[in-house]
Amino acid sequence: MSQPRSSLTLRAGAARVDITPAGPIWLGGYGHRTRPSQGVISELFVRALVLEAAPAEAGEPERSVILSVDQVGISRELSQTITARLVERFGVPRERVLLAFSHTHSGPVCDRGLEIVYPLDEAGWAVVERYGVFLVERIETAVAEALAALEPVELFFGESVAGFGVNRRRIRPGCAHFPAPVDHDVPVLQAVNAQGALKAIVYGYACHTTTLGLDQISADYAGFASEALEKAHPEATALYVAGCGADINPLPRGTVELARRYGAILAAAVEEAIASPRRVALKEAPAVAYEEIALGFEGIPTLEEWHAHAASENRFVQRWARLWLEKIGRGEEVPQQLPYPIQIWRFGDALTWVTLSAEVCVDYSLRLKSVLGRGKTWVSGYTHQISGGYIPSRRLVEEGGYEGGESGIYFSLPGRHYSPEIEENIVSAVERLAAL
Numbered sequence: 001m002s003q004p005r006s007s008l009t010l011r012a013g014a015a016r017v018d019i020t021p022a023g024p025i026w027l028g029g030y031g032h033r034t035r036p037s038q039g040v041i042s043e044l045f046v047r048a049l050v051l052e053a054a055p056a057e058a059g060e061p062e063r064s065v066i067l068s069v070d071q072v073g074i075s076r077e078l079s080q081t082i083t084a085r086l087v088e089r090f091g092v093p094r095e096r097v098l099l100a101f102s103h104t105h106s107g108p109v110c111d112r113g114l115e116i117v118y119p120l121d122e123a124g125w126a127v128v129e130r131y132g133v134f135l136v137e138r139i140e141t142a143v144a145e146a147l148a149a150l151e152p153v154e155l156f157f158g159e160s161v162a163g164f165g166v167n168r169r170r171i172r173p174g175c176a177h178f179p180a181p182v183d184h185d186v187p188v189l190q191a192v193n194a195q196g197a198l199k200a201i202v203y204g205y206a207c208h209t210t211t212l213g214l215d216q217i218s219a220d221y222a223g224f225a226s227e228a229l230e231k232a233h234p235e236a237t238a239l240y241v242a243g244c245g246a247d248i249n250p251l252p253r254g255t256v257e258l259a260r261r262y263g264a265i266l267a268a269a270v271e272e273a274i275a276s277p278r279r280v281a282l283k284e285a286p287a288v289a290y291e292e293i294a295l296g297f298e299g300i301p302t303l304e305e306w307h308a309h310a311a312s313e314n315r316f317v318q319r320w321a322r323l324w325l326e327k328i329g330r331g332e333e334v335p336q337q338l339p340y341p342i343q344i345w346r347f348g349d350a351l352t353w354v355t356l357s358a359e360v361c362v363d364y365s366l367r368l369k370s371v372l373g374r375g376k377t378w379v380s381g382y383t384h385q386i387s388g389g390y391i392p393s394r395r396l397v398e399e400g401g402y403e404g405g406e407s408g409i410y411f412s413l414p415g416r417h418y419s420p421e422i423e424e425n426i427v428s429a430v431e432r433l434a435a436l
Contacts (some may be wrong), residue, residue: 011052011061012153012191012286014200014237015145016230019070019138020044020217021108025127028072029105030213031117031316031410036124037108041218042227042257044070044107046135047239048142049191051198052150053285064096064286064345065143068239070219071135073101073358073386075113076339082136090143095290098343098355100234100241100383104209106218110135111179111385116319117410134293153191153199157351158279159375160186160269165207166251167362169401178399182206182248183365186266187378188273189282189351198236203270204380206243206362211250211259221250224263229270238270242382244356244365246390247403280376284348291435294337295388295422297415299405303328320409334414341384342390342426344433352434356391357384357425358420361403363393363423368430389413394423 024036028161047068054061065086075081083097093300109118110132112125120128167180189202209220219226222240229238273279301309303319306328309321324334345353353374356364360381369377381391389411397402397420405417 009054010153010155011054011150011365012049012199013146014049014150014190014191015142015149016045016047016048016237017138017142017145019045019046021131024405025108025131026118026120026124027106027215027217028109028114029210032139032213032214037217038215039217041106041212041216042223043215044217044219044223046070046139046142047226047237048139048146049202049237049239050143050146050150051285060097062285063090063092064098064288065092066098066100066239066241067139067142068102068241069108069139070102070104070223071107072103072105073113073382075111076387078111078113078132078386082139083182085136085140086143089140090147091145095288095343097381098345100355100380102209102222102298103242103382103384104218104220104222104242106212106214106216106220108217114411116323116412130394137411151193151199153193155282155347156190156279157282157347158188158273158276160188160273160276162186162205162266162269164250164265165205165245165248168249169247169403171251172401175401179395181362181366183243183408186269186273188270198233198274201233201236201238201270201274202241203238204241204243204378205266206245206365207248207250208245209242211262212251212256213254216261221259221262221266221323224260225266225270228263228361232271233386241380244360244379244381245361246359246381247396248359248362275393275397277299280350282350283348284347286347288346289344289436290341291429291433292339293339293425293429295425297361297413297417298419299416300334300414301334316409320412323412324414331414338388338413340388340426342429342433343383344430346434353432354379354430355383356381358382358388358391360391361393362397363395364391364426367427371427371431372434391426392418392422394420397422
C-alpha cells in the first residue's frame with residue numbers, strides 16, 4: 001500500500017459529463033426486455049473526482065481518481081481498457097483508479113459481458129460496441145475536466161441512514177424463512193474549498209438501483225439523488241458509489257414517482273451527513289492498495305452435462321451451455337477460478353474505504369464494518385468490473401437460490417456456484433490489505 005502523506009496540500013477537481021445515448025439501444029440488467037430503449041426519463045452521466053496530494057516541499061503530486069458511471073456494470077475486458085487509458089493519458093497508477101457503477105438497470109448495454117441475457121443480432125451488438133467506445137472517450141473527458149478544475153480543499157467523512165432498501169429474499173418464494181439483513185448506512189465523503197463551498201460529494205447506499213424496469217433510459221433513484229444534491233449545491237458534483245446491495249431492492253418499486261421519492265430520501269440523508277457535527281476531518285491523503293485474488297468455482301459441468309444443458313427449454317441455460325460448448329470446441333480451457341479485484345483507500349485512522357467488484361451481497365458490508373470498525377469503514381460493491389456476477393457470503397452459498405449460485409448462469413460463469421470459502425478468502429484479503 002502506498003503511504004499517506006500528512007504534510008501536504010490537498011487539491012480536488014470534479015466534473016460531470018453526459019453519457020446518454022443519442023438513439024435507441026438495448027438496456028442492461030434485465031432479461032425480460034424485447035426491444036431497444038424508447039426515449040429518456042433522465043440523463044446518464046459519468047462523474048469524476050480527482051484528488052491531488054502535493055507534499056509541502058518539492059516533489060511530484062500524487063493523484064487519485066474516483067469515477068461514478070450511470071451504468072449497470074462492465075466486463076473485465078472493458079474495465080481494463082478504461083483503466084489502461086487513464087494510466088497512459090493521465091499517469092494515474094492503476095491502484096489509484098476507483099471505477100464505480102450506479103448499477104442502474106435502465107442504462108445501455110456497452111459490451112458483451114452478459115451476452116446470453118440480451119437477444120441481440122449483429123446490428124444490435126454493433127450499436128452496443130459503438131456506445132462502449134463512446135463511453136471510454138467520455139470517461140477520459142470527465143477526468144480531463146476534473147484535472148482542469150483542481151483547487152485546494154479539505155475532506156470530511158460522515159454517515160447517515162436511509163430506509164427504503166429491503167432484503168429481497170424476504171419476498172421470494174421459498175426464501176422468506178431465511179435471514180434478511182440490510183445495511184441502511186449512507187456514507188458521505190465531501191470536499192470543501194477554501195471559500196467553504198462544497199466541490200464534491202461522494203456517497204453510497206446498499207440497494208439495487210432497480211426501482212424502474214421500463215424501456216426508457218434512466219439513472220433511477222441514484223440519478224435523482226445526485227440531481228437533487230447538485231441543485232442544492234450548484235458548485236458541487238455528486239458521485240454515487242453503490243454499496244453491497246446485491247440482495248437488496250427498493251420496495252415498493254415500478255414507477256418514476258417512486259424512483260424520485262427514493263432519490264429525495266437518499267439526498268436528504270446525504271444532506272444530514274454533510275451538516276452533521278459528528279463528521280470527521282480527513283487529515284491525510286488516501287493510502288491505497290489494489291490486488292486481484294482468485295475465487296474458485298464449484299459445480300462445473302462435464303462435457304455430457306454441457307450438452308444436456310444446451311437442450312434445455314430455459315433459453316438462458318441453453319445460451320449459457322452453448323456459449324461454453326463453443327469455447328470448448330475452439331480448444332479453450334474452462335477456468336477453475338476467477339480473478340477478483342479488491343481495492344482499499346485508507347485515510348489514516350479516520351476512514352478505511354473497501355471497494356469490492358461485481359454484485360456483492362450485504363453480509364460483506366456488515367461483517368467488514370464489524371472487523372474494521374463501525375463509523376470509520378465504508379464498503380462499496382459494483383466497482384471495477386461486474387464480471388463474476390453475484391458475490392455471495394458463505395451463508396448464501398449454503399442457502400442457495402438466485403444470489404447463492406443460480407445467477408451465475410446469466411454472467412456466463414462456468415461453475416454453478418462459488419466455493420463456500422469465498423467469504424473467508426475475500427475478508428482475509430481485505431484485512432491483510434487494510435493493515436499494510
